[in-house]
Amino acid sequence: MAEQKARPDSRAGPDNAEPLLSLKGLTMGFRTDEGSFIALEDVSYEVPKGQTVGLVGESGCGKSVSVMTAMRLLPSPPAFIRSGQVVFDGRDLLKLVPESMRHIRGNRIGMIFQEPMTSLNPTFSIGFQMREVLRIHRSLKRKEADELCTDMLAKTGIGAPAQRLKQYPHELSGGLRQRIMIAMALLCGPDLLIADEPTTALDVTIQAQILELLKELQQDLQMSILMITHDLGVVAESCRYVYVMYAGCVVESAEAERIFSEPGHPYTRGLINSRPRIAEKREWLKTIPGMVPGPDNRPPGCNYAERCERCTEQCRQEQPQFVQYDHKQAVACWNPYP
Amino acid sequence: MQRNWIVLVLLVGFIMTWPWSAVAGEGKKGGTITITYKDDVVTLDPAIGYDWQNWSMIKSLFSGLMDYEPGTTALTPDLAESYSVSDDGLIYTFKLRSGVKFHNGRELVASDVKYSIERTVNPETQSPGQGFYNMIKGFDDVVAGKTERLEGIETSDEQTVVFELSRPDATFLHLLALNFAFIVPKEEVEKWGADFGKHPVGSGAFKLKEWKLGQSIEWVRNPDYHFPDRPKLDGVIFEIGQEPTVALMRLQRGEVDILGDGIPPARFVQIKNDPKYKDQIVEGGQLHTGYVTMNVRMEPFDDARVRKAVNMAINKDRVVKIINNRAVVANQPLPPAMPGYDPDYEGYPYDPEQAKDLLAEAGYPDGFETELWTMNVDPNPRIAQSMQQNLAAIGIKADILNQSQGPVIAAGGEPDQAPMIWSGGMAWIADYPDPSNFYGPILGCGGAVKGGWNWAWYCNEEIEKMATKADSMSDPAQAEKRIDLWREIFIKIMDDAPWAPIFNEQRFTMHSPRVKGKPSYFVDPVHIPINYENIYVED
Amino acid sequence: MDCNYLLRSFFYFDLPGIEFAVSYAWRKFLRKKVAVTAAGVLAVIILAAVFAPVLAPHDPYEQFFEGLTLQGAPLPPSAEFFLGTDLLGRDLLSRLLYGARTSLIIGVVANGVAVLLGTFLGVIGGYVGGFIGGAVMRFTDLMMAFPALLLAIALAAIFTPSLWIVALVIALVNWVWVARVIYAQTRSLAESEFIEAVRSLGASWPRILFLHVIPHLAPTVFVWSTLGISTTVLLEATLSFLGIGVRPPMPSWGGIIYESQSYFLDAPWLVFFPGLAILMLALAFNLVGDALRDVLDPTQRGRG
Amino acid sequence: MFLFLAKRFGASGLIVIGITFITFLLSYFIPADPVRMLAGRSATQETVESIRHQLGLDQPLPVQYLKYLGRLVQGDLGRSYKQKTQVAELIASRMPATLKLLVGAIFFEVLFGIPAGIFAASRRGRKADNLAMIASFVGVSAPQFVVGLLLLWVFAYKMALYPLGGYGGLSHLILPAVTLGITGGGWYSRMMRSSMVDVLQQDYIRTARAKGVRESAVVLVHGLRNAVLPVIAMIGMDIGFFMSWTVVVESVYGWPGIGQLTWQSIQVIDTPVIMGVTLVAALAIVIGNFMADLIMPLIDPRLRVR
């Protein structure tokens, strides 16, 4: 399977910087009652040290699944990994014993999630949940831990941090909760922060706050961020490098600036053009016809072929190869836009 | 008056000769025994306690003017030192034993006797025994609430009680041996009020030491008991809430001395067949009859032929077998141990063919449908089913209605509700060993009223007259004749067949090897399961 | 409103969909091995009950003379009486087979009545609301707090027990749970967006209730119609065990145990076989009902 | 919080009163005359009427009920017709046994039900899960009287490990408690499982894992605290459930508790005792729910507001 569909290295290599996290040819799927299906096909991307990388795509394209797989947070069964590697700081995470993996999670890789309302345990105080991280990864006295927590809360712009520790999630607003999630993820000073749709559930004004905050923190702490989002605007605002996913595959990777100015893959282009823009007035929005194929009925060739305006017979038959334009852009398409 | 003296002499002779002397020489004092019961002991108030379990307990905690010789149904004076009856049978004079003390230390005097019986008769007490004393003069006034004093009881001095009856009654001495006539100290009754039943103070062989509700009752010897050689035991412990099956196992292990509830029916066959326990099981008759009533006011049981047919249809041997032969087949209302039982009477034989003929004669060649009521506690539904099958064989389709006791009793007390009732579980165990006790409420006209206990609604004027006559034959000289009259009455009743007598339950008591005493003490007709006063232990 | 449309919309349009839903549910159900096994057991019991007259080796009511020992003890399993005899000398196997009828009839009838009653009151409580709905639900709360077995015992004492009375008594005790579940579901349906949508189209309340709310309750009702039977069977057995079940000599599994419970040490087969039968029946209904719940109505979970 | 509890208490009070009313009505309609049974077989008509009058049973039903309530308010449960004892005293004497049984049963339920549920949930979809769930359904489907008799037969009779029923120490308690708890244990394990399965799919569980929390702690700390809530609510309701099932279990084991008292009283239509027992059962339900209401906010802070 892996050999047949092998593609040239999809990584264009953001800035040639040394990668901190890299997924290499990850193919995985789920077994269900209805049979098993492949969710991710040969997914490769990488996050360099100290940079923010975006992972964009519509719902169901596999962006969250890829990081959950990388972090080994998917229960198996039903999830299974067919092939690939997840290299973090030189080690393949997929080969680690669970105990070592545990020491990476929350310690060297922090994660924040889409739903700040539900991502915190409602039955434990903020303080407990934050201290827990320190208890697991650092052996600190309670007082030291509390200090560290309040510091971190203050850093994420939360007022009266000492009181917050005593509060429970339901007493806080969504924005605050997301800040707390961020603070919690950053407690151990991770090298990488995985932000899975961190602002999707938030209001625009709060989203702006959180994005600003992430930007500041990244500069302060010199960490890498993998930003998963479906919102091209968020990517444009916060990422230097972007991977676009469609139906379980990475279809394009490029510098953020490049991807918006000269999108190579028809899908990327369609996505960008289908958003209404504040700055210009158009009568009709550009649309992408049809729907994303489900994981159980993907075509033999390019997954996007059915919806693509530049589709050829080759597209229907063969999986497209990655075409590397330069170090700034690579596209998996038989007929990419120039 | 002369005859009174004869009675007295006879009685004194009785007292001096075998029962007491025999008992006095038998066994030694000391030791404590353990008895188990499943159900709670309801009350130990002699005016109220009226079930087989507390009946004999009360007898050992209290005493009355009269008692029975242990293990028999023969009357004997107890608190009475002597008594005399007037010629017309209306005046009874009792001389009390002197120096008898209540458990609280006070001496028992004649006014206590008066008080105790008045208390039983007083409606406020709600004594189920009240109605027994309706022959005492002034009874009606007390019942009507006009007075609390019974006109018919006089205490001329501290040791003498005189009863005046409104009509002669041959059973009166028996009635004084009933628990309801046992003597209670007024001050204690007033102290405890309605809770006297939980704090009984009497003058019996034992006194209550401790009662843990729902768990145990502990008795100790009454050192001041007026029979100095009794009781033999230092104490008795009742453990409450013990399953009969468990109790049996514990007895086998030696932890328990007497099975209060008897041998559990389910284990009966095994235990009975085990030679190891041969000496520990005592069998005896009871003053009990199990019977099916047929409502003579409801069709088709208004026809005596139908009732006779039912009598002939029921295979009583099979019924007895179903309860593991723990009974003997009955053919008349009276149990064999009861004076007046007719051993020569053959009754209705088991003969389905003839039963069918009788039915056809009565106009039911194809039988009919009816209902058989029964109480819903094992083995009664089983017995009912066995009879149901017998009835079905002659074409009577009886629907079994099994209910808890209350509704069955209620239905029996209505003239038109229950055509047939199997009496099991609610059946008649005699209060006192006299045949009259089997007539009045359950076969006499007085019981055939709404809410009454004559579930057959049988009322025969002729028999009623005979019964009245028999009851007034209080002269001891007529005793034999009286019994003969009763015998005749019950056989006559069987001609009308308002009942189908089924069986007389046998009593089986099992005791540990260390408990000794005459076998009759263990199947004492009035002390169930044992006569606590007279048994002893040998370790 | 033309009836034609109603009919069409229900039968013409709905049919393919229902077929689809049913076949989908069916396939999902078949994948559950345990449930299929349980359904098999159920089928066996139902067949045994239906064909009891054919299958039973003896008359279940016949008290055989040779069915008891001379001392009146029941016989252990033998060639003549496969599962032994009961305390009246009747063939236990035959009584068990006929007893299955009792259990099933009471199970189905009692539970059917309970489900109907519960659904009716639940819908009133959940959809009508206001004073009536509130009163209905307060009453349900009350009955919920009433010790069920005590209620059944008292009811059984008031009405002389018979097959149908026992069924009724059980129904009167059991409807409460159905009412609670239906109430909760109706409430959430009544507040759901698609009902809001239909209301915004201008639909009248009977239309909403009968065409939109009630069809959604169908799976729950169906699930409870199955799941509830196990509770009913157990309750019937328990009532019989306490001596207030169906009228003897009608065979009932609980009744057999009731009659023989004190003999269980010496005649354990009299407890074991009927006990096993009750267990199997209740278990089968439970497993099938639970699987149906998973398949049809995964949101409902409660104590039956 | 206080207001909330007060409201709950008020509602509970109404429920208790409603229950007493229904019980009163039921005992009134039971076709048996307690006075007849009380008065004995030799009683005259006058005596019966006089007793009826003394007990106030000749008054119209509403008056009887109101008088009953009036006495109830003064803490007087009445006197048993049959035993002539204060009902309160009777119940009090039976209470320790029943309480022991209840505690034992709940202990058993919780001890087996909850771990089994957690175990099954953490192995969801695997063989162990299936087995545990079938076992729990066996527990739910097993009639208690059969379980009781079989346990007695096996463990007390054949193996002689425990006494053959009866009241006493721990060895007496084990079999009845297991019997009473087996249904609940089955339910709890099912509830615990489904609740835990739900909880383990929650986002905060993912967060906990992402923090590097040990899997056992994810389940037992983060999962359990959330998943146990419905089970606690259920235990609250169960106390009422038990009050009626004790009738069966106590009858099988000869356990001298409220259940036996109930059964005896029903047999002879001892209305005051029946009323008292139902009241106790209803109170048990109310108290059970109330305790659940008190305990749940300790576990879930969201319930603490108000």
Add this chain to the structure above:
Amino acid sequence: MTDREPLLEIIDLNKHFYVKGQQRPVRAVDGVSLELNRGETLSVVGESGCGKSTLARAALRIHEPTSGRVIFKGQDLLNLSRKRLRAKRKEMQFIFQDPYASLDTRWPVGSIVTEPLVIHGAGDYRSRQKKLHELLELVGLDPTAANRYPHEFSGGQRQRIGIARAVALEPDLIVADEPVSALDVSIQSQIINLLIRLKQDLSLAYIFITHDLAVVKHISDRVAVMYLGVIIEFAGVEELFSNPLHPYTQALISAIPRIDYRQSGRRIVLTGDVPDPSDPPSGCRFHPRCIHRMDICSQEQPQTLTLGSNGSWHTVNCHLYTDAINL
């Protein structure tokens, strides 16, 4: 009725409701006044919890408003009997945010789409079937969809079903509550285009409830900005985006993440969260987060000021402009 008369006029509409355990009512909609002309699209925009969905429902009496007037085609909806209101509903329809939750999953699509026709007794069976096919075609669904059930469709298709149902009776007004928020980006554009096309074809008027300013900009004629139950700014779309007056509107517009990569310039980042609607701040409800906060803001509720630049009409509720109007 003249064309000049607005199709829908909402005057001082209030919707208060009580939340369990809270003493004071939540004033979800607090004295809102709006008007909508025929064939016009009015967007109501605001963050979650600002009361925009409640406003939409209260205006159509899907939820009974507390007080106010809603004049639809010259008739006050709030005075109508339930029966007459039901009849009136054929002229005003609703589209919901969650296309799955708003469709009866037990009904086939054909029945769902024709249900409004049945309810209002439009045509016979045959004509309704014809209409059904037209409608399906209109919203871009396959005719075979009629026999299938909602769960067999994707989110975008379901929203098309919802839209088909809404336009079945050819209403004058459609209130759409976040109709595209739950959809994927590539599907959003399809639905938006569909809505615009329908508006042109069927001469509809929309009230469009959304939080997505980019969509608002694209689709609306006029925009009302809502904050904590109050309309704080109301203007034509071009006017509003080119000249936002209220500090909140300004922040909102600047907070939109832009795809137009190079354009992202200075951004106003608001501090704090939207306050609890059951306990809104005194005075101007926005004042705790406002960068131009003045003393008066916490004391007095600002009046609705009508301003205009270049002759266009524009209202705003803000103390900043009290002086401007006096000039």
